[in-house]
Amino acid sequence: MSKKLTLGFLWLSFIIPFGLLIYLSFSTQWYYPSLTSHPFTLSHWESFFSGSSGLFKSAALSVFISLTVSFLATTSGFFISRGIAYHTKSRWWLVSAYFPYVIAPVVLAVMLNYYFLQIGFSGTLIGVMAAQLLITLPYAVIFFYGYWNQNIRNLENLVATMGGDFMQKVKHASLPSAKGLLVICFFQCYLISWFEYGLTQFIGIGKVETLTIMVYRFVTESNPYLAALAGTLLIVPPIVLLFVNRKFIFQKGWSL
Amino acid sequence: MTKKLIIVSFISLILLPLGLSLGYSFLYSIGSAGLLSSGLTLEYWVELFRGEFLRSILYSFWVAMASATVALVLALSFLFNLRRHFEKPGTYRLLFLPLTIPPIVVGFVIYQMYAGSGIISRVLYHTGLISGTQGFPALVQDPYGIGIILAHIFIVFPFFLLVLLNVYKNENLDEIERVALSMGAFRKTIIWKLHLPILMRGIFPLLILYIIFFMGAYEIPLLLGQSSPQMISVLILEKLQRFNLGDIPVAYSMAVWYALICIGTISYLLMKYRRKEAL
Numbered sequence: 001m002s003k004k005l006t007l008g009f010l011w012l013s014f015i016i017p018f019g020l021l022i023y024l025s026f027s028t029q030w031y032y033p034s035l036t037s038h039p040f041t042l043s044h045w046e047s048f049f050s051g052s053s054g055l056f057k058s059a060a061l062s063v064f065i066s067l068t069v070s071f072l073a074t075t076s077g078f079f080i081s082r083g084i085a086y087h088t089k090s091r092w093w094l095v096s097a098y099f100p101y102v103i104a105p106v107v108l109a110v111m112l113n114y115y116f117l118q119i120g121f122s123g124t125l126i127g128v129m130a131a132q133l134l135i136t137l138p139y140a141v142i143f144f145y146g147y148w149n150q151n152i153r154n155l156e157n158l159v160a161t162m163g164g165d166f167m168q169k170v171k172h173a174s175l176p177s178a179k180g181l182l183v184i185c186f187f188q189c190y191l192i193s194w195f196e197y198g199l200t201q202f203i204g205i206g207k208v209e210t211l212t213i214m215v216y217r218f219v220t221e222s223n224p225y226l227a228a229l230a231g232t233l234l235i236v237p238p239i240v241l242l243f244v245n246r247k248f249i250f251q252k253g254w255s256l
Numbered sequence: 257m258t259k260k261l262i263i264v265s266f267i268s269l270i271l272l273p274l275g276l277s278l279g280y281s282f283l284y285s286i287g288s289a290g291l292l293s294s295g296l297t298l299e300y301w302v303e304l305f306r307g308e309f310l311r312s313i314l315y316s317f318w319v320a321m322a323s324a325t326v327a328l329v330l331a332l333s334f335l336f337n338l339r340r341h342f343e344k345p346g347t348y349r350l351l352f353l354p355l356t357i358p359p360i361v362v363g364f365v366i367y368q369m370y371a372g373s374g375i376i377s378r379v380l381y382h383t384g385l386i387s388g389t390q391g392f393p394a395l396v397q398d399p400y401g402i403g404i405i406l407a408h409i410f411i412v413f414p415f416f417l418l419v420l421l422n423v424y425k426n427e428n429l430d431e432i433e434r435v436a437l438s439m440g441a442f443r444k445t446i447i448w449k450l451h452l453p454i455l456m457r458g459i460f461p462l463l464i465l466y467i468i469f470f471m472g473a474y475e476i477p478l479l480l481g482q483s484s485p486q487m488i489s490v491l492i493l494e495k496l497q498r499f500n501l502g503d504i505p506v507a508y509s510m511a512v513w514y515a516l517i518c519i520g521t522i523s524y525l526l527m528k529y530r531r532k533e534a535l
Contacts, residue, residue, distance in 0.1 A: 007341055010334075014353045014414075017365040020375065024368065032373040032389060033381040076269070083262025093266070095526045100274045102465065102522045103515045104472025106489050110496060110511050111277035138270050166258065195358040198474040198489065212360050212475075219364055219479065228368075231361040238356035246352050 018235065024228030044229050053226055055214060059233050062194060062210040065125070069132045070189035074182060077140020077189075082174070084141065085148035094145055097138045105135055106198025116203055123205040131203040132196055136189040143185045147178060187241050194237060278515060285509035292501055300505040301513075309510060311485040319401040319477075319487065320470035323408035324463055330409070331416035332455070335424060336447060342421055351414040359411065363479035366407045370395040396480045403480035404487070408470055416459065423458035424451075461525045468518055488514055 024030070028041045047053035084093050100108060109131060113122065121127030155173035164172065175182075197212040206213065211234050218227035283289035287297040303309060334342075342348050357365070369375050372389035374396075380386045396403030424430075429451055436446045477487035486494065488510060495507035 003338055003341070006334075007338060007347065011350060013410075014350060016369070017357060017362070017410075018353075020365055020368055021361070033378045035375070035378050035382060076265070080262055080266050080269070083259065084266060087259040087262065091527070095523055096271055097266075098522045098526065099519050100270060102468065102518045103274075104469070104474060104489050104518075106474040107472055107492060107511050107514055108274075108277065110492055110507070111281040111515065112273060114280050115273070115276060134270075134273055141266070141270070195360075197358070197360045198493075202493065212358060215360050215364060216475075216478070219367075224364075224368060227364055231358075231364055234358050234361055235356055242349075242352050242356055246349065 021228045021232045021235070024224055025226075025232050027225055027228075030224070044225050047226075048229060048233075053229075054209065055211070055226065055230055055233065058209050058211050058214045058230070061125075061208070062212075065129055065132070065208075065210060066190045066193040069129050069136055069193040070186050072129075073133055073136035073140045073189045074186045077137055077185065078144050078178070078182065080137075081141045081144035082148055085145055086153075094142070097141045097145075099138070100134055101138045101142065104198070105196060106202055108134065109199040109202040113202065122203060123207045125204075125208055128200050128204045128208045128210075131199050132193045135196075135199070136192050139192060140185050140189055143188070144178075144181065147181055152177065184245070191238055191241070194234070278512065281508045281512045281515075285505055285512050287505060290504065290508075292505065300509045303506045304509055304513065308485070308491070309506065312488055312491045312510075315401065315485040316471045316488045319404050319408070319473075320467045322401070323405045323412065323470050324467050326405065327409045327413040327416050327466075328459070328463060330413050331420050332452075334417055335420045335455075336451075339421070339424065342417075348421075351418050354410055354414045357411075358475075359407070359473070360475040360479070362407045362410055363476040366403055366410070366476075367396050367479055370403055370406065371397075397482045399482060401477075401481065401487075404473070404477050407476045407480060408473070412466055416462075419459055419462060420455055423455055427454050427458070429454065461529045464521060464525060468521055472514060472518070 025044055026040050026042070028039050028043070030038045044053070048055045051057065084097075112131065112134070116122045116127050116131070121130060152174060155177070156169045159169045159173045195212065196210075197216065200208060200210055201213055201216070204210075204213070206217075209217075211230050215227050215230045215234065218224070218230060280289060284293075285300050287294050287300065304313075342351070354362075367374065371377070372392050372394070377386065377389060377392040380392065381388065386392055394402075395406070432450055432454075433446050436450060437443075441449075471487075472489050473487060474489040474493070477490050481487055481490060485491075492507045492510050492514075495503040495510075
């Protein structure tokens with residue numbers, strides 16, 4: 001009985017945040033000590049769909065940034081990891097790929113900011129995407145490193161023996177067996193970019209208004225209703241990905 | 257040619273930006289770069305070991321240790337007591353839910369729940385246990401970082417449990433337990449002498465990594481932390497963005513030291529645990 005109760009409590013503690021976000025996104029004038037006796041409204045969602053709250057634009061911008069960043073990181077990471085796995089012997093090449101990934105993104109942004117200012121990337125969309133690539137690309141390299149094992153090499157060698165060049169090796173040997181991993185890496189990079197706040201805020205200086213930026217802005221403006229709405233929008237893609245394939249959300253171990 | 261191109265891409269896209277940023281921050285921190293550059297000095301580094309910065313480092317360390325320890329103890333308790341329940345796909349899938357919420361949203365939700373005017377306080381008010389917000393204990397923006405710790409636990413507890421469940425399965429601990437029981441071992445002995453050492457060896461690198469991640473956490477402390485002391489990342493940003501230009505080199509020193517600690521720790525872990533699946 002107590003075990004079921006504990007599980008019930010766990011279930012509740014995981015579900016409540018989702019319920020709270022949705023509840024607040026339909027609420028207004030939720031003053032203390034009201035729990036349910038305050039007015040409910042559709043106006044926040046209407047303002048989202050009509051574009052007047054700026055959230056629709058933010059959501060579209062976030063999707064664009066995350067899709068672009070994850071596409072670039074996945075494709076570059078795939079080929080770079082191949083090179084590192086095939087052409088380097090020292091383990092330090094791989095270890096060094098972890099460095100940008102383990103430093104807090106906002107601290108990385110602080111240290112990078114000087115160069116972003118110099119090249120005019122600060123406060124721009126391209127600057128934010130470039131900064132996010134500095135985290136997602138090493139992640140993709142680490143992710144794919146373990147993929148390049150002897151079996152894949154043998155397949156590539158087979159294509160080469162039959163006269164295939166680099167592109168044919170990729171097309172006929174590497175890519176077909178990496179399809180599943182490419183999709184998982186793409187969505188994991190998507191989530192890294194989608195969840196990012198500190199680096200986006202610092203490099204984008206608040207001008208690149210992604211959904212995470214909007215959540216914080218609404219919180220500081222004491223508007224928990226729109227913050228909750230932005231939060232709800234933020235959890236939609238990860239939830240969808242979780243139901244499609246939980247590997248998009250959680251990976252057992254890092255590729256080493 | 258392809259080999260060189262790949263290596264050059266790796267260096268220019270991954271290592272060069274990090275090297276340049278570390279280099280500039282290092283030079284700034286020793287007074288050799290930046291607007292207020294006054295020549296080589298170690299005074300900004302000395303500043304790290306006193307006052308506000310030292311308090312921030314200790315506070316960040318406390319929050320990170322407390323978050324990781326509580327999450328680990330909780331995950332181990334669930335593993336030992338409720339493992340069978342997580343074999344059901346529905347319950348197992350439940351553990352993935354918190355991983356779908358961005359940290360900034362977790363911070364917002366924890367605030368809405370545990371603040372003086374939050375849901376729990378309202379529920380207690382309606383049950384007659386408190387008479388207003390002043391009767392509710394400070395659980396967010398509090399001196400001990402309880403709100404931050406709660407948010408970190410919410411994020412990392414399911415992750416630790418998922419990893420432990422995997423280690424438990426991969427290491428075949430059920431079978432080991434069966435053999436030990438047939439040899440007359442007590443259940444307590446099995447947990448302390450067999451299960452825990454194997455599980456801890458599996459999760460130790462991740463635990464260290466998460467302590468580092470938590471020390472550098474930004475979004476959650478920004479929403480749930482108090483104004484003093486602050487977590488390292490929040491303090492670094494505040495020092496960079498506020499009016500006292502004299503604080504900028506100290507902020508860069510903090511950033512450099514924090515980055516070096518991260519790099520040193522990950523290098524050590526990767527070299528030591530090169531064959532372990534948990535990393």
